[in-house]
Amino acid sequence: MTATSSSPTIHLRRDYQASPFLVDRIDLTFDIRDQSTRVHSRLLIKRNHHAIAQNDLVLHGAASLNLIQLDGEVWPTERYQINSTEETLTLFDVPESFILEIETEVFPEKNTSLMGLYASNGNLFTQCEPEGFRKITYYLDRPDVMAKFSTTLIADKTRYPVLLSNGNKVGQGISDKKRHWVKWVDPYRKPSYLFAVVAGKLAVVRDEYITRSGRKVALEIYVETHDVDKTQHALRSLKRAMKWDEDRFGLEYDLDTYMIVAVGDFNMGAMENKGLNIFNTKFVLARQDTATDFDFEGVESVIGHEYFHNWTGNRVTCRDWFQLSLKEGLTVFRDQEFTADLYSRAVKRIEDVRQLRTAQFPEDAGPTAHPIRPDSYIEMNNFYTMTVYEKGAEVVRMYQTLFGREGFRKGLELYFRRHDGQAVTCDDFRQAMADANQYDLTQFERWYDQAGTPEVAVEMFYSPSAHSVTLHIRQHCPATPGQTDKAPFLIPLTVALFDPNGKAYPLQMSEETEAQGDERVLILREREHSFTFINIDHLPIPSLLRDFSAPVKLHYHYSAEELAFLFAHDTDAFNRWEAGQILFRQTILQQLEHPSSNAALPAVIIEGVQRILHSDSLDPAFKALALTLPSEVELFEAVPGEVDPVALVQAREAVRAALARSLRHEWQAMYQRCQRPAFHHEDSGWRSLKNLCLAYLNAVDDPIAVELAQVQYQKADNMTDQAGALSALRDRQGAIRDHLYEDFAQRWQKEALVMDKWFALHAASLRPDTLNRTEALLQHPCFSLKNPNKARAVLGSFGRNLLHFHAADGSGYRFLAQKVLEIDQFNPQVASRLVSLFNRWTRLEPQRRQLMKQELTTIVQQAGLSRDVFEIVSKSLEAAH
Structure with missing residues (x-):
């Protein structure tokens, strides 16, 4: 269903009302055939006496309706109405409680939205959050209607040997010579968005977990056969997550089986359906030679996230x-x-x-x-x-x-x-x-x-005579659409004060009899606060917002020397990193304001980087983060006034090249120090630091650096180092770079997730021909615009490429806008994510601002535009008024 710009339905939180009807139980039968699937639902419905009384039952649905029966009798056509625009089915004047049976027909092969029941590579999957269940059958498709589900799946046993749904398997059998059935029952009430079905030819990897109370849980991961050897990390991650939740929060798993299914066509990262999690392959499949350390971390994080939802989302839902x-x-x-x-x-x-x-x-x-x-x-x-x-x-x-x-x-x-x-x-x-x-x-x-990021400004006043320090703190939150005046937030602000030798002072307020430690959480409630600490014998250097204790923007006028001090001595790792980031950011913005072909770096930066590199006590993963420049997006937001994105990229690249030149020998030495004789997962920090050094070495024109990248690529026994070599050469010209990129594509053309890395590197390149190459990628035999991972790899990466997306002639805007409209025809959810890359158009300098506005206007005027894209673009255009 699509909406026109003239008639969108706006849903308001204040309009919430409890459902007039509740579903006690729903029994579903899926009769899966070659071209379509018939879905029969049997619902035990009763009135909700805690809600406003309503005679008519309004169900949500967008499937083809075959049959309605109420208490065994066919419900006459004059007693119901279908509104396809609102996706509702209204049954007039229903009884107090009743059994409702509905049969619908759905067509998974034609479902390109990847919501509801859809086909991917010959298998069937569901995605029901937030409102996909209505694409399967008519139901009270809202999260506050929680029912007990049973699901019976019937299908050809050769084509669909695996039949899965939520809960526990309670029965299976043969329907006839060619077909079989499996029945699943979920003992826990759940809303429809947590429903799931999977049917197809999939291999399974099994393990088990014994809970702390002694219950045995069967663990099963379903993937395509050729991916079986990429599942062990996911299994280990799942078992670690289960144990961690028991140890940290006392939470055990509550079903007999926990299943994960990986699918290559998926709009999101993963879905926490009760007992049957459906995952994007990106967050299940990981093997040393096909996945980077970042991928391994992502798999473990998302596996944990979906498992933790069993309690925070499933047992208690929204x-x-x-x-x-x-x-x-x-x-x-x-x-x-x-x-x-x-x-x-x-x-x-x-x-x-x-x-x-x-x-x-x-x-x-x-x-x-x-x-x-x-x-x-x-x-x-x-x-x-x-x-x-x-x-x-x-x-x-x-x-x-x-x-x-x-x-x-x-x-x-x-x-x-x-x-x-x-x-x-x-x-x-x-x-x-x-x-x-x-x-x-x-x-x-x-x-x-309240929307928006609060801003916290701190001033420090030192009294040598009183040996006291006063922190005067003000908070303010800028206006956001629909919210101009913001009330003050409750903000926990963690602070410490350092003496000139790098030791934290014990923090004692005047009304206290003794110090309460050398770190304090100050609670901000008003627009302005003052906090005074006593027994401070020298002017201290404050460490503010330690561990990023609140999601705010901090303003304090540090000198370069104070930042260098914190970069060297702060005992809070986050603030130590933050001090270096501020130094880098200030240097890049100075380069932006006063461009120079040979940027000069302040001595405090050179010394600070050297100190980090030479430290024997710091984690190499921390070193890599501490020595990475702020991202272009962070810098974009830090520029005061209008932004020229191309000039910003050039300023950042100039500082990066200056760091490369000034510390060439240090980067080379650390690069060699990071080498390890064999691959071990626990060495990920060393690989991260090594590849950062390689990138810095290749930030200037240096044949030796290119050779280092070539040798690393050729000798790599893991994807982190192989992709790291390609990344270091991403913006280079030359035969070696082109040969390595071609070799990578030939080697990995059958590995979809690996090819996504290759696509993304091309689209993110700063080379002059990037737009032409990106357009060519869309015709690559390994690319499909209908696959969300592929679309994000190419178009998402290009949209974050400030140099080429923001080309002065508007070519980057036109390219992405055209693709957004094309994708919107079959997958509005992916299209809306991509069109969000246009949202900061009002920050641009006038020429680019007008060019981007033209593309947004073209999009919003497109006939048949989805609600997803319409909402994003219309809000973006309204921001100018």
Whole structure:
């Protein structure tokens, strides 16, 4: 169904009403045939006496309707109405309670949206979150209607030997000579968005897990046969996640079987359907020679995320889609903690904040800015955003900052005691945290209601005579669409003060009898605060917002020497990294303001980088992060006023080249030091640092550096080093570079996920011919525009390529806009993600701003535009008014 720009339906959070009807049980039968699938549903329905009374039953649905029976009698056509525009089926004047039977027919092979029941490579899969179940049958397709499901699948046993659904398998048999059936029963109530079906020819890898109470759980991962040898990491990750959730939060798995199915055509990363998780292959398949260290980390994180949803999302789910962050923000926080507990907490924290600043901060500052609990939407798919997920996780993290690990666990335990088996709200979670810790969190609700990134400005005043330091702190949140005036937030701000020797002062306020430690969490509630610390005998250097204790932008006027001091001595790893990033950012912005073909670097940067490189105590993974320049997106947001993206890229590249030239011998020495005789997963930090050094060496025209990359590529026994060599040569001209890229494509043309890396490298290149090469990639035999991974690899990478997407003649804008419209015809969800790359058009300098606006106007005026794309583009254009 599509919507025109003149008549979108806007859903408002304030309009929520409980469902007038509830479903106690639904029994589904899928009769799978070659061209179509018939779905028979049997629903036990009763009135909800806690809701506003309604005589008519309104179901959601977009499937072909064959039959309606109520209590065994065919329901007459004059007593129901189908509204295809609103995707509803209304049954007039139904009884108090009844059995409703509905038969629909769906056509998986024709379903290109990848929502509902669809076909991929001859197999059938479902994706029902948020509103895909209505593409299968007519139902109360809303998260607060929770029912017990049973599912029977009937299909050709040769073509579909594997038949899976939610819960536990309770029966199977032969229908006739060619067909078989399997029945699944889920003992737990769930909303329709957690329903799943898989049918096809798939290989299975099995293992088991014994819970801490002694229950045996069968673990099964289903993949295509040629991918079986890429599943062991996923299995290990699943078992680690199950044990971690038991150890950290006391949560056990609750079914007999936990199944994961990998599919190559999938709009999202993965889906937490109860007992039957369906995953994008990208987050299941990993083998040393086909997956990078980053891929391995991604698999473990997403495996953990979907498993953790079993409690935070499935056992307790969201009442309505406005509460999406209730499950997603909380579960992202849990998967972040999982990784941090298993590996380096400091490195994980930095990685998470980098992602927040690169993707969520621009969203908060753009035309589609929204709170983590939105007030309205046109298309629900558009709220699977970085704000709901990543900022939502930061909001959850602040509870832990306020109450500590034990206080947070107490709050989570109370939440489960109160709400297990229910569909609830963000307020219910906040209240459980408040009650468990006897803390007033009324003001904390503003994190759920107000959009935008708060800005915190700090001034420090030192009194030599009183030996005291006062921190004067102001908070402000800029206006966002629909919200001009923001009330002050409750912000936990973690601070420390360092003496000139790098030792943290014990922090004591005047009203205290003794120091309370050398690090304090200051609670900001008003627009302005002052905090005074005593017994400070020298002017200190403040370390502010330690461990990024709140998702805010911090403003403090550090000198270059103070930043260099923190870069060298701060005991908080995040703030040590942050000090270096500020130094890098200031240098790049100075280069932008005063371009020079031979950029000069301040001595504090050279010395700081050398100190990091030569340190024997620092984790190599931390070193790699500390020596990586801020991303172009972060720099874009940091530029005051209008932005020329091409000039910004050139400024960053100039500083990168200056670092390469100034420290050439150090990069070479560290590159050699990072070499390891054999591949071990625990050496991922060394590989990260090694490939960073290789990239710096290739940032200038140096034949020796090219040769180093060539040798690394040829000798690599893992994808991290092979892809790292290609990445180092990405922007180069020359026969060696071209030969290696061609060799890579020939070698990996049958590995779809590996080819996605190759596609992305081409589309992200700074070479002059990148647009032409990107257009050519669309004709490559390994590329398909209908595959979301491929579309994101090429078009998403090109859209983040500031140099070529923002070409002065508008060619980059025209190219991507045309592809957005093309994809919108068959997969609006992917199209809306890509069109979001246009959202910051009002920040551009006038010529580019006008060119991008023209493309947005062309898109929004397109006949038959989906609701998904219409909502993003219309909000983007409204931002100019």
